[in-house]
Amino acid sequence: xxxxxxxxxxxxxxxxxxxxxxxxxxxxxxxxxxxxxxxxxxxxxxxxxxxxxxxxxxxxxxxxxxxxxxxxxxxxxxxxxxxxxxxxxxxxxxxxxxxxxxxxxxxxxxxxxxxxxxxxxxxxxxxxxxxxxxxxxxxxxxxxxxxxxxxxxxxxxxxxxxxxxxxxxxxxxxxxxxxxxxxxxxxxxxxxxxxxxxxxxxxxxxxxxxxxxxxxxxxxxxxxxxxxxxxxxxxxxxxxxxxxxxxxxxxxxxxxxxxxxxxxxxxxxxxxxxxxxxxxxxxxxxxxxxxxxxxxxxxxxxxxxxxxxxxxxxxxxxxxxxxxxxxxxxxxxxxxxxxxxxxxxxxxxxxxxxxxxxxxxxxxxxxxxxxxxxxxxxxxxxxxxxxxxxxxxxxxxxxxxxxxxxxxxxxxxx
RNA sequence: GGAAGCGUGGCCGAGUGGUUGAAGGCGCACGACUCGAAAUCGUGUAUGCAGCAAUGUAUCGGAGGUUCGAAUCCUCUCGCUUCCGCCA
Numbered sequence: 001x002x003x004x005x006x007x008x009x010x011x012x013x014x015x016x017x018x019x020x021x022x023x024x025x026x027x028x029x030x031x032x033x034x035x036x037x038x039x040x041x042x043x044x045x046x047x048x049x050x051x052x053x054x055x056x057x058x059x060x061x062x063x064x065x066x067x068x069x070x071x072x073x074x075x076x077x078x079x080x081x082x083x084x085x086x087x088x089x090x091x092x093x094x095x096x097x098x099x100x101x102x103x104x105x106x107x108x109x110x111x112x113x114x115x116x117x118x119x120x121x122x123x124x125x126x127x128x129x130x131x132x133x134x135x136x137x138x139x140x141x142x143x144x145x146x147x148x149x150x151x152x153x154x155x156x157x158x159x160x161x162x163x164x165x166x167x168x169x170x171x172x173x174x175x176x177x178x179x180x181x182x183x184x185x186x187x188x189x190x191x192x193x194x195x196x197x198x199x200x201x202x203x204x205x206x207x208x209x210x211x212x213x214x215x216x217x218x219x220x221x222x223x224x225x226x227x228x229x230x231x232x233x234x235x236x237x238x239x240x241x242x243x244x245x246x247x248x249x250x251x252x253x254x255x256x257x258x259x260x261x262x263x264x265x266x267x268x269x270x271x272x273x274x275x276x277x278x279x280x281x282x283x284x285x286x287x288x289x290x291x292x293x294x295x296x297x298x299x300x301x302x303x304x305x306x307x308x309x310x311x312x313x314x315x316x317x318x319x320x321x322x323x324x325x326x327x328x329x330x331x332x333x334x335x336x337x338x339x340x341x342x343x344x345x346x347x348x349x350x351x352x353x354x355x356x357x358x359x360x361x362x363x364x365x366x367x368x369x370x371x372x373x374x375x376x377x378x379x380x381x382x383x384x385x386x387x388x389x390x391x392x393x394x395x396x397x398x399x400x401x402x403x404x405x406x407x408x409x410x411x412x413x414x
Numbered sequence: 415g416g417a418a419g420c421g422u423g424g425c426c427g428a429g430u431g432g433u434u435g436a437a438g439g440c441g442c443a444c445g446a447c448u449c450g451a452a453a454u455c456g457u458g459u460a461u462g463c464a465g466c467a468a469u470g471u472a473u474c475g476g477a478g479g480u481u482c483g484a485a486u487c488c489u490c491u492c493g494c495u496u497c498c499g500c501c502a
Contacts, residue, residue, distance in 0.1 A: 041471085042465080045470060048470085051483085055432070057482095058482060059432035236461085238424095357462095367460095
């Protein structure tokens with residue numbers, strides 16, 4: 001969430017971001033609540049001060065009936081005022097959750113169609129295979145039985161494709177470790193405070209994309225980003241320990257509600273997939289630089305996997321609430337003759353960190369909210385899809401990128 | 415799932431209901447001493463909120479309650495530990 005003081009002082013900027021991201025939050029109501037809150041808080045603090053002063057006069061164990069009466073009178077007022085303050089604070093807090101992060105100046109305005117191409121790499125093939133037909137024919141994937149067991153958009157990976165996923169994981173872990181990330185595993189469920197603190201929709205929301213555990217305050221994670229963010233919840237880190245770079249591997253569960261009309265074939269959009277995710281906690285002044293570094297790693301991986309791609313800077317309307325800026329790396333899909341999202345990386349600035357109360361103690365002793373960033377290292381299902389589309393012969397073998405051959409006894413194809 | 419115990423500052427650890435935001439120790443920072451270091455000594459060392467500031471206020475897992483006053487008493491709740499049960 002954003003800081004109410006920041007909103008008060010940068011109202012125009014916040015309003016612009018609300019508009020461009022397509023939100024409908026009413027700031028004037030929040031600012032009004034904030035004013036009420038401060039006014040009432042001052043009143044209550046004064047009452048408490050009076051009460052404390054009276055109590056101090058009685059600390060010798062000889063209660064004075066006059067003082068007790070006075071204190072009781074103050075208490076009666078407090079009992080009346082305090083719930084009012086609680087109510088205002090709750091309403092204010094709920095309202096603050098509806099305010100998306102501000103967007104950086106260089107974010108293109110408009111919707112998805114306004115995504116700005118930054119650069120591209122690789123030669124675009126004119127023809128490719130359909131990954132679902134190809135993988136099904138080779139008995140590498142079984143969506144039918146996945147549906148039988150868990151419903152549509154669940155699947156089994158089999159044979160060499162299942163092994164290829166493991167090879168990609170091994171390759172990916174080594175790659176991110178080479179770039180200074182610590183590999184960690186995460187809980188695959190999180191409490192709802194973490195989920196909402198990361199800017200995801202709560203259980204009550206119709207737009208929620210998460211699976212919730214019945215009878216528990218838990219949700220299945222949609223990405224390792226969520227438990228990785230929660231790792232430092234309510235903690236103050238030391239400046240000298242930043243940046244902290246984690247790479248988390250986890251299954252990702254998504255209901256994919258509201259994706260009607262979107263491209264959903266095969267492994268592109270499924271309810272469960274594995275993903276290796278990069279995550280960084282850093283000083284505010286470093287986040288822009290680190291965002292570019294994360295993007296470079298994503299490009300390095302795509303190049304290692306010999307997947308043609310382009311990079312787009314996402315338009316404001318295509319950003320989630322927490323992101324101030326986001327890049328997508330889209331691989332070239334020869335079969336559909338267009339680019340499709342493979343990975344992305346977002347600079348969430350202090351948005352998630354404020355909600356989850358993650359701060360840094362600077363060398364000079366100041367305490368401030370830090371910045372967080374996330375980026376996909378390898379989305380397994382989509383990467384398998386991209387590899388087949390780009391490296392398989394229609395009725396032949398799947399050619400392996402150089403970096404994966406060592407996992408298959410130096411075979412150059414599967 | 416059942417039973418018992420425990421939850422205090424970065425850590426350890428005190429705390430008869432009233433100068434306790436909290437003793438003491440460790441750690442850390444700065445200073446003194448030293449050619450330098452160790453040791454020693456001195457000083458400092460939680461966070462939120464309101465306020466231009468002085469300052470005020472809140473916080474001892476969390477939420478309620480009793481009281482003029484709660485870290486201290488009561489209720490509920492969460493977490494951890496141990497034992498039992500179950501199970502990979």
